[in-house]
Amino acid sequence: MNARFLALEVRRAVRNTRYLMFTVVMPTVMFLLFVNLYGAKGQVFPNGLPVTTSLMLNMAVFGLMSAPLAAGARIAVERSSGWQRQLRLTPLSSLGYVLTKGALGMVVALPGILLVMIVGGLFEDVRMSAAQWVEVAGGLWLATLPFVLIGIVIGLLATADGMQALTGVLSMAFGLLGGIWIPAEVAPGWLSAVMHVMPTYWVKLVGQAPLVGGADLGTAVLVLAAWVLGLGLIAAKRFQTDTARV
Amino acid sequence: MTQTTALRTAVTLTGLRKSYGDVHAVDGVDLVIAPGEVVALLGPNGAGKSTTVDVLLGLTAPDAGEISVFGQTPREAVVTGTIGAMLQNGSLLDDATVAETVGLVAALHRKPLPVAEALARADIADLANRKCTKLSGGQKQRVRFALALVCDPDLLVLDEPTVAMDVETRRQFWRGMREYTDSGRTVLFATHYLEEAQEYADRVVLMRSGRVVADGSVAEVRATVSGRTLRAVVPGATEAALTALPGVQAVELRGDAATLACADSDAALRALLAAWPAAHDIEINAVGLEDAFLALTASEEQK
DSSP states (O other): HHHHHHHHHHHHHHHHHHHIIIIEEEEHHHHHHHHHHHOTTOOBBBTTBBHHHHHHHHHHHOOOOOOOOHHHHHHHHHHTTTHHHHHHTOOOHHHHHHHHHHHHHHHHHHHHHHHHHHHHHHOOOOOOOOOHHHHHHHHHHHTTTTHHHHHHHHHHHOOHHHHHHHHHHHHHHHHHHTSSOOOOOOOOHHHHHHHHTTTHHHHHHHHHHHTTOOOOOOHHHHHHHHHHHHHHHHHHHHHHHHOOOO | OOHHHHSSEEEEEEEEEEHHHHHHHOOOOOOOOOOEEEEEEOOOTTSSSHHHHHHHSSSSSSSSEEEEEETTTTHHHHHHOOOEOOTTTTOOOOTTTTHHHHHHHHHSSSSSHHHHHHHHTTTOOGGSSSSSGGGOHHHHHHHHHHHTTTTSEEEEEHHHSTTOOOOOHHHHHHHHHHHHHTTTTTEEEEEHHHHHHHHHSSSEEEEEEEEEEEEEEEHHHHSSSOOOEEEETTTTHHHEEEEETTTTEEEEEEETTEEESSSHHHHHHHHHHOOOTEEEEEEEEEHHHHHHHHHHHHHHHHH
């Protein structure tokens, strides 16, 4: 992979106002809104997690989900606009292109996670040890991978027109059905069952694992790995037919 | 074609074929281009120019045939920066400036030109910080030209480079090209503008229906159509009847005004006057490149 190319791609993505608004600033704004709306300060969930901390984690997941979805979906635009054809006249391989977009997805997911955590720690009394801060941020960031792959799959499958609607619907679905907007604890049984299949639910669990005892990390890793594997296979298959159609 | 001669040529295409379904886009093209030549690939739409270019660039895999670019495969030539190309309808990034777009492509190449130099050569140094969305059609073409130049290629391939340009921009573009070709680079450009081929190419390769129908200097191509053009007003004539006359290769009929591309204009004229004694305003000329182009490209459509 070409580091300079990746850096230029990151710069393009980060400069995008929509990216900054919706994936970096928005989760933090929602976090502040919820904390103060619910008057949740000082309250603690039965599992020992302060409500404020839980809301912070939810919004971090919201942010890390949106950024790579948007970044991957840009592939659809570059496919249809002919920019990809232009890139095929460079030493960059098709695989190198997809890997760069994957790395881009990981990089752009980070600012949203960090901002909401910094605001939580500085202004909303979220308290944890230094090691826990690092573990939570690192765990969340690593667990971004399924969403990076979802973004790439959208980018490889959707048309430039369709991808906007598709990313919107998917982030709604993953958010709502993944327990970001409604906690799994208060959801009706069937919804709770659906939530346990969504990557979003398990990413949140990875995030809170350093803070609560007895989190089912094994299952989280299994479910997320299944998503990564499945999406990876779809992407590889799609990618093959894409490059074969020369 | 031995390996050593392939090395000494800039481009060698041998027995190139490419079909899309039932359409033979390229149907047996052989072409050798020497280093330093400026070659125009001329032909009407659908002649197979763009497919030939795509195959040469490795964007399309041929069904059959050999391609060598300075002794390399197309992909090798792209990877080593030996070949640079300006694509027809190539897109630019809508969220980046001109300098960033060229910089992005430069970052991918192994031995790129400095971005500023590529911009200067394409005559767009003043547009470096302009967003790609805020460019005119001609300016966009020049950015694409910079993208083609930035790998400092030995062979430059241009697919319909001036298609979005007005006359003045077109002239400027070719002036820039001249400077480039004067440094001994090889250029292959596809075009359907005759005057561009005539004016800027050392050599014209005329394509029709996926085949090369004429290849040589402008004078040589003109000479391949040894015939003459016969123009006359022929009341009551039909295209079919005129085409059936001896010595006639192609017919263009507008109202009563007929233009006949003739292999043997003497025979054609005798037969014409015998069949239509009322024919008048008769003119016979030696063919220009344009007539040669018409004759060579039209005779297929008549079949």
